Amino acid sequence: MYLLEHDAKELLAGRGIAVPAGVLIESATALHSAPLPAGPWVVKGQIAAGGRGKAGIIRKAATRAELEAHAREIIGAEVKNQRVGSVRVEQQVKSVREAYAGFLLDAASGGVRVILSASGGMEIEQVPRERIHGEIARPDARSLSDSVHRLARNLPFETAAAARDAGEKLARAFLELEAMLIEINPLFVLDGGRWIAGDAKFVTDDNALPRQPALRALLDSRSGAYADVARKAAHGFDYVVVDPAGEIGLLTTGAGLSMMLIDEMRAAGMKPYNFLDIRTGGLRGETTRLTQVLQWISEGRRVKVLLVNIFAGITELGEFSRLLVEAIAAAPQLKVPVVARLVGNGLPAAREVLAAAGIVLHTDLDAALAEVRKHLNK
Numbered sequence: 001m002y003l004l005e006h007d008a009k010e011l012l013a014g015r016g017i018a019v020p021a022g023v024l025i026e027s028a029t030a031l032h033s034a035p036l037p038a039g040p041w042v043v044k045g046q047i048a049a050g051g052r053g054k055a056g057i058i059r060k061a062a063t064r065a066e067l068e069a070h071a072r073e074i075i076g077a078e079v080k081n082q083r084v085g086s087v088r089v090e091q092q093v094k095s096v097r098e099a100y101a102g103f104l105l106d107a108a109s110g111g112v113r114v115i116l117s118a119s120g121g122m123e124i125e126q127v128p129r130e131r132i133h134g135e136i137a138r139p140d141a142r143s144l145s146d147s148v149h150r151l152a153r154n155l156p157f158e159t160a161a162a163a164r165d166a167g168e169k170l171a172r173a174f175l176e177l178e179a180m181l182i183e184i185n186p187l188f189v190l191d192g193g194r195w196i197a198g199d200a201k202f203v204t205d206d207n208a209l210p211r212q213p214a215l216r217a218l219l220d221s222r223s224g225a226y227a228d229v230a231r232k233a234a235h236g237f238d239y240v241v242v243d244p245a246g247e248i249g250l251l252t253t254g255a256g257l258s259m260m261l262i263d264e265m266r267a268a269g270m271k272p273y274n275f276l277d278i279r280t281g282g283l284r285g286e287t288t289r290l291t292q293v294l295q296w297i298s299e300g301r302r303v304k305v306l307l308v309n310i311f312a313g314i315t316e317l318g319e320f321s322r323l324l325v326e327a328i329a330a331a332p333q334l335k336v337p338v339v340a341r342l343v344g345n346g347l348p349a350a351r352e353v354l355a356a357a358g359i360v361l362h363t364d365l366d367a368a369l370a371e372v373r374k375h376l377n378k
Contacts, residue, residue, distance in 0.1 A: 001204050001229040002048035006088040007218055008202035012182075014214075015173045017166075018196040022090025028072040037091040039063075043070040045077065045084040046225075050201070055079050060092065081244055085225065093196055098186035099159050100124055100132075101166050103144070103174045105181065111136040112144060112174065116151040116167065118159045120186035144171035161193030177215065178208035209233065231296075235289070238277040239296060246273030247376060249297035249306045249336070251290075251324075253278055261309055261365075270372070273300040290327035298334035305375040307368065308340040317342050318349025325357045337375045341368035 003011070009019040021037035024046070045057030052058050057074050061067040067089065077084045100120035104113040115134040119127045133154045137147035148167030152160040166187055174182050181203040188198045206229055209216050223230035228240045238255065242262065248270060252258040255277040262272045274297060278289060297303060312320065321342070328338065341362040342350055351361045362368040 001206060001219070001226050003202040003204065003218075004046040004048060004086075004225060005044060005200055006046055006086070007222060007225070008200040009088075009197065011177070011202065011214065011218065012170075012173055012197065012200055015176070016169050017173065017200075018194075019200070020090040020093050020196060020198070022088050024086055025071060025089055026075070026086040028068060028075060031068055031071055031089075034089070036067075036089055039067075040092045041067055041089050042092050043067060043074060044088045044090065045074040045079065046086045046088055047079055047082040047084055049080045049082060051080070057084060057087075083244070093188050093190075093198060096186075096188040096190055096196075096198075097159060098198070099155070099163060099189050099195075100127075100183075100185045101163060101170060101187050102183040102185070103170060103179070103181070104183075105139075105179070106136050109136050110139070112139050114144060114147040114151060114167070114171075116148070116155060116163050118155045124185055139175065141172065141175060144175070158191070158193050159189050162187065162189040162195035165193070166195050166197075177212060178205050179203065180205050206232065235292065237289070238275065239293060240275040241273065241300070242275050243271055243273060244300070245302050246271045246300060247302050247304045248272045248372060249294075249300060249303045249334070250274055250276055251293060251297075251306060251308045251310075252276050253310055253312075257309075257311060264365075265369070268369070270369070270376070273297065273303050287323050287327040287330060290323055291330045294327055294331035294334050298331060303334075303336060305336050305372050306334065306338045307372055308338060308342070309365070309368070310340075310342050310344070312342065312344030312346070315344070316349070317344050317346035318353060319346070321350040321353040321361075325353060325359075328357075339368050339371045339375070341365055 006024045013019045023034050025031055025034055040062045043059050043061055045052055057079055059070045061070055071087050074084055074087050098121040100117040102115040106113045113134055113136050117127060117132045119131055133151045135147055137143040145168055148164060152163045155163055170182050183201040184197045186198040188196045204215055219226055219230055231239050250272055258275055258277055265272050338359050340354055340359050343363055354361045
């Protein structure tokens with residue numbers, strides 16, 4: 001999961017990473033009782049995305065009135081297809097140089113890409129390649145430490161000292177927390193080689209949650225902020241809202257096929273609401289999972305049609321169709337037409353069951369998408 005900056009900083013602070021003093025605020029009224037750090041402040045909208053400064057949800061505040069005004073404007077805003085549910089209010093850090101440090105799991109090599117730069121901040125993409133220093137190291141403490149020290153030799157003296165110390169601590173956190181990405185941008189470099197993490201991007205490996213009590217505790221305490229991951233942990237399958245403004249709810253199986261379907265629909269100008277991957281074996285026997293998925297899809301404010309796209313293996317489609325009809329009846333809040341494209345064993349029985357419920361069964365995807373378009377155009 002892509003941690004919100006506040007949670008990333010709190011997690012890293014517990015492992016010796018210096019961060020500015022700050023608190024999480026989930027409503028403007030909560031500012032009145034929150035234990036704020038000393039001002040002046042930075043008000044930082046919390047969404048799982050980069051470019052927040054350019055999007056206008058990171059703002060400085062010199063007075064309490066400015067702070068409250070920024071919080072009111074940012075909380076609840078829609079940015080990068082995400083609703084800003086909270087802000088981190090933290091103490092401004094002044095008189096610093098901005099550097100960069102990053103650790104990224106490199107799937108192709110099976111190693112870790114280590115990156116250091118004496119330049120950082122919002123314009124990191126504009127920094128010339130020759131001023132960004134990186135290499136791939138083996139995923140062990142000694143190799144990462146050696147890599148940090150080699151790369152730091154390319155940096156100015158005081159920046160190098162800060163980068164070495166920050167890199168050592170970040171490398172330990174990366175390994176111990178089984179991270180996929182840790183990026184500190186900017187890494188604030190103070191006089192004397194001291195440093196502080198001005199921002200923190202942290203992406204975890206969800207498969208490591210059973211081995212990571214700190215991450216699991218974070219997920220349990222902040223499940224509302226990480227609804228997709230919390231759902232998977234609780235229900236055992238992937239359900240992700242890919243576009244809150246999506247118009248097409250998807251009941252699908254197979255991660256690869258589901259992603260291909262979403263890509264094809266987007267290429268055709270259609271707006272899918274969610275991604276779903278349930279193994280067909282999980283759709284047998286009873287309706288709990290189906291009903292739950294339909295209830296989640298019903299939360300999409302702009303969903304106009306439900307597309308069912310199932311490739312059945314061991315699941316008999318007649319049984320699935322009976323359960324689908326029962327689940328639709330058990331989720332009356334999803335009041336949209338249903339388009340079904342089914343492929344696999346038991347098609348004749350499925351066709352009969354769905355026809356009785358007023359649902360046409362398609363085996364051809366183009367035909368199913370054509371019917372979806374008809375419903376969208378009504």
